[in-house]
Amino acid sequence: MKEKPSERPLNPRFSSGPCSKRPGWSLDSLGSCWHGRSHRAKGGKAKLAEVIEQSRKILGIPEDYRVGIVPASDTGAVEMALWSLLGPRGVDMLSWESFGKGWVTDVIKQLKLDDVRTFEADYGKLPDLSQVSWDRDVVFTWNGTTSGVRVPNGEWINSDRAGLSICDATSAAFAMPLPWDKLDVTTWSWQKVLGGEGAHGMIALSPRAVERLESHEPSWPMPKIFRLTKGGKLNESIFTGATINTPSMLCVEDALDSLQWAESVGGLEGLVGRCNANFAAISDWVSKSDWAAFLAEDVSTSSTTSVCLKVTADWFKALSDDAQAKAAKRLATLLEEENAALDIGAYRDAPAGLRIWAGATVETSDIELLLPWLDWAIEQVRTEFE
Structure with missing residues (x-):
């Protein structure tokens, strides 16, 4: 079993809408x-x-x-x-x-x-x-x-x-x-x-x-x-x-x-750059993952904001559709219980998986801290559903 990560994202809000506020935001x-x-x-x-x-x-x-x-x-x-x-x-x-x-x-x-x-x-x-x-x-x-x-x-x-x-x-x-x-x-x-x-x-x-x-x-x-x-x-x-x-x-x-x-972050060029950096961090992790892949079949068409992931592990694919949905929901729930990621379950009509918002208000450092939690959480779910 993977050891639980020692650090959590400073901002665990990865909802695809409404999305995370800008860094440093407050009611003031x-x-x-x-x-x-x-x-x-x-x-x-x-x-x-x-x-x-x-x-x-x-x-x-x-x-x-x-x-x-x-x-x-x-x-x-x-x-x-x-x-x-x-x-x-x-x-x-x-x-x-x-x-x-x-x-x-x-x-x-x-x-x-x-x-x-x-x-x-x-x-x-x-x-x-x-x-x-x-x-x-x-x-x-x-x-x-x-x-x-x-x-x-x-x-x-x-x-x-x-x-x-x-x-x-x-x-x-x-x-x-x-x-x-x-x-x-x-x-x-x-x-x-x-x-x-x-x-x-x-x-x-x-x-x-x-x-x-x-x-x-x-x-x-x-x-x-x-x-x-x-x-x-x-x-x-x-x-x-x-x-x-x-x-x-x-x-x-x-x-x-x-x-x-x-x-303040460079207008459109700066915003696009922040999104691309977030996506690059996820893409690098996906390329090394033995259980996750982009839902987009062609990476050139993969969103850099609403990043949708599917579970490709053999144990998961062997589950019934209903069991896959329950396992994916458990995965998102576990991450929320650990305050590592909030609201990252796939959309209700979409295939079972995860959806990570990687838009401009999300810090790349938080994306990087999230990814080890995904690896830890999928192992916990596997022991429950395999």
Whole structure:
């Protein structure tokens, strides 16, 4: 039996959302919060506008793109895009994890669009991206948070496309370079790479997306929280600091704190570098492991933020599916009981295994201290299930 490691991660929070706060964060960081005042007052709008412009600056979003804060986290932002923009063209839906499957369900069963093609792949794989037609609108996730599989780059997206590219980038934004000239609609939330709080989403619209919004009126009723236009024109106020519903100004202040920290570590380049260093530490460990492997079958498509691992040990593979699920749950529970890693069980719909958040707010030193605990814990689980 392996000896229990003597050191634990200083921060055992490896949840894939909401994710760990930035290093050194405390409630004192929110001291200048705009509280007890209307978010529509001058000071409140200024805070919201600052989040928008700081996000634009760090992510490198072109000046002619509109960026706004919207309700209901990344899910709300994606739904807003689907309900507001789809309909004029056929739609190609790409899915290789649970959230992508959810967007497929919404488009087919809720919007009831007729001309929809779906390209799906099992966990660990990508669908064949070459099958996509850019004469159609295309909906996809950049990084599959629940599968640990991402698109390797934007080369597969046609620069001279007729349709819109609609990208759920919630666990990719601030962690992976995004080719903005290839993306017409991009969504994310504060709770992933920035380590912010939930319930607030962001959306970036290219000029082509704005043109679609102003030329297309959906045939279905539009809930208030999805309405991006007013009188047939883009509601510009959403993209200058106004919001459709009331935001939490505590969350706004926290987002500003995260963005200021992001600048302090080198902006986007620094954030990407931190994610890559975390992934490199895990990758080096995986290459030497006799029981763990990436869920992603092609390492070039493996996420550098939501790192999903499968158990490859013979004793584990010999278990029934139900027993594998119980063993993987026991593995995550044991790590939590030891305060070595919190919330690293695989997503409920994913294959049995582990999911380690390795985003920019996580220190590489904590990743390195976690890995021996994984080796220790799997041995404890093996004695219970073998």
